[in-house]
Amino acid sequence: MDSKETSIIAVEETEFNKKQRNIGRWQKMAKLHAFTVHYVKKARNHRWRCSDATFWSVDEHLCNQWTQALKELLEMQKSRPKQLLVYINPYGGKRQGKRIYEQKVAPLFSLASISTDVVITEHANHAKDNLFEVNIYKYDGVVCVGGDGMFSEVMHGLIGRMQKDSGIDQNNPKASLVQCNIRIGIIPAGSTDCICYSTVGISDPVTSALHIIVGDCQPLDVSSVHHNNTFLKYSVSLLGYGFYGDILKDSEKKRWMGPMRYDYSGFKTFLSHHYYEGTIAYQPAKHTHGSPRDQESCRTGCYICKQSGKQLAEQNKERGLKHEEGEEEWKVIKGKFLAINAVNMSCACPRSPKGLSPAAHLADGSADLILVRKCSRFDFLRYLVRHTNQDDQFDFPFVDVYRVKCFQFTSKLSEDNESNVMDIGKKRFGQFCRDHPACCCNIVNSTWNCDGETLDSSAIEVRVHCQLIKLFARGIEEDCKDEAAHSQSSIEQLL
Numbered sequence: 001m002d003s004k005e006t007s008i009i010a011v012e013e014t015e016f017n018k019k020q021r022n023i024g025r026w027q028k029m030a031k032l033h034a035f036t037v038h039y040v041k042k043a044r045n046h047r048w049r050c051s052d053a054t055f056w057s058v059d060e061h062l063c064n065q066w067t068q069a070l071k072e073l074l075e076m077q078k079s080r081p082k083q084l085l086v087y088i089n090p091y092g093g094k095r096q097g098k099r100i101y102e103q104k105v106a107p108l109f110s111l112a113s114i115s116t117d118v119v120i121t122e123h124a125n126h127a128k129d130n131l132f133e134v135n136i137y138k139y140d141g142v143v144c145v146g147g148d149g150m151f152s153e154v155m156h157g158l159i160g161r162m163q164k165d166s167g168i169d170q171n172n173p174k175a176s177l178v179q180c181n182i183r184i185g186i187i188p189a190g191s192t193d194c195i196c197y198s199t200v201g202i203s204d205p206v207t208s209a210l211h212i213i214v215g216d217c218q219p220l221d222v223s224s225v226h227h228n229n230t231f232l233k234y235s236v237s238l239l240g241y242g243f244y245g246d247i248l249k250d251s252e253k254k255r256w257m258g259p260m261r262y263d264y265s266g267f268k269t270f271l272s273h274h275y276y277e278g279t280i281a282y283q284p285a286k287h288t289h290g291s292p293r294d295q296e297s298c299r300t301g302c303y304i305c306k307q308s309g310k311q312l313a314e315q316n317k318e319r320g321l322k323h324e325e326g327e328e329e330w331k332v333i334k335g336k337f338l339a340i341n342a343v344n345m346s347c348a349c350p351r352s353p354k355g356l357s358p359a360a361h362l363a364d365g366s367a368d369l370i371l372v373r374k375c376s377r378f379d380f381l382r383y384l385v386r387h388t389n390q391d392d393q394f395d396f397p398f399v400d401v402y403r404v405k406c407f408q409f410t411s412k413l414s415e416d417n418e419s420n421v422m423d424i425g426k427k428r429f430g431q432f433c434r435d436h437p438a439c440c441c442n443i444v445n446s447t448w449n450c451d452g453e454t455l456d457s458s459a460i461e462v463r464v465h466c467q468l469i470k471l472f473a474r475g476i477e478e479d480c481k482d483e484a485a486h487s488q489s490s491i492e493q494l495l
Ligand SMILES: Nc1ncnc2c1ncn2[C@@H]1O[C@H](COP(=O)(O)OP(=O)(O)OP(=O)(O)O)[C@@H](O)[C@H]1O
Pocket: 088, 089, 090, 091, 092, 093, 094, 120, 121, 122, 123, 124, 125, 126, 145, 146, 147, 148, 149, 150, 151, 153, 189, 190, 191, 192, 193, 194, 452, 453
């Protein structure tokens, strides 16, 4: 932790005798006074836990002075939230959201004197719609209890509300969106929990609750997705066409299976081995120093993200003074693809701890565009397996990866439709490839997987908005060999 920051969660006066501690003759000599400090204890694999230490003295005044000083220290931490709006999806993941919140999170918020307004959602889009109605400005943050889909709802509600209140038209793909300073906290209770895992390093409700309590702040890039000057969606993790779109579409019919649905649909989609024809045009992200092939990953206090943050602040200062920049060069790629994945972050999750693009940055204003071209089933399997081991998943002749600030995709089918050359053969034979009936070339479109929500448009325009939102997180901390021992000593050194 930062040296200026404290890992104290709360300080409480304690009724000493109730603690039943064996302190020998002291107890017999005088009445003892005590206070308890609840603090964050870092365990292995980025897990945080709440621990406590009780301090006692015969000197009541000294004891009160300590309690007062520590409480004042906590009051001075202005980044800590005091009032939160909480949305719980009772049906996400294994349907444990409500229980997780009530048993693991609410007691910690109450210990940290955080007041909450809790809404248990009754239908999809409840949280999103509600965020357009409530007075969001009285809250220090919005917490979602659920998975990536629930996060997406809250994000759409907050970004949409900010633009509405500032008179920004979300349908304009070139609009400079207004940043959202109300932080979002994620209590993971979904099926993939990729956004939580990629920004905290673990998907664990107690760890996330503690990051909220200490007031962490992690800016995050958001991509906007448009079709013909119509806003479709925002994305922070995966925007995937082909493989991940098809998995999602199939898995939506199997929601009753819970998180297992992705394994079932993943296997089925792998066997179907469909590829899709289309054109991608992208503008490289020249403003950022990193590359998707870097060995280093984005970690807490990331230098590359900080640089992008500085550039953004400069741009915001110059806004209005500056003339519109000349159009930068677009690169165009046509081909047959098994998967087209655009990721704003690594997309690490328990299934793939290094993610779809291990060197992607949380807040650098770019996305990594991964193109997996038509290849054999065996090669595609080798590619997938590398998401789970230390080998480089980009080191294949059929995989390309680019760091981009915007891109467009048009499927072959939609190009043909637009130029009105859709022939009768395609209409009649539906989804079969006319030239090669036995091949896996699909002349129907795939769907987009947008952070776990389906998106049917086959022609889209995507733009990365640098650091548009903020999370109660700090990015993944560098591995510390002896984290447990280190954290234990930090509070004991302080007191
Ligand atoms: N009360 C509700 N009833 C039905 N659907 C809901 C309700 N509340 C939220 N939803 C919707 O449920 C969808 C899935 O929720 P969530 O993301 O929490 O779980 P998940 O899909 O299991 O996890 P993941 O997104 O991590 O794969 C969201 O898109 C959200 O809009």
